Amino acid sequence: MTKRSPRIADIGALATFLASDAGCTITGTWVNATAGMFPS
Numbered sequence: 001m002t003k004r005s006p007r008i009a010d011i012g013a014l015a016t017f018l019a020s021d022a023g024c025t026i027t028g029t030w031v032n033a034t035a036g037m038f039p040s
Helices: 008-019
Strands: none
Touching: none
16 A cells, blocks of 8 residues: 555556557556555
């Protein structure tokens, strides 16, 4: 778990990476972008 929750910009950066040529080899996987935080 990280010391802060993900910001909207963090999720946007992840989406941008996955949609780019750099992320072309990542297919059919679950990307956990919760920083280890789940609602209880």
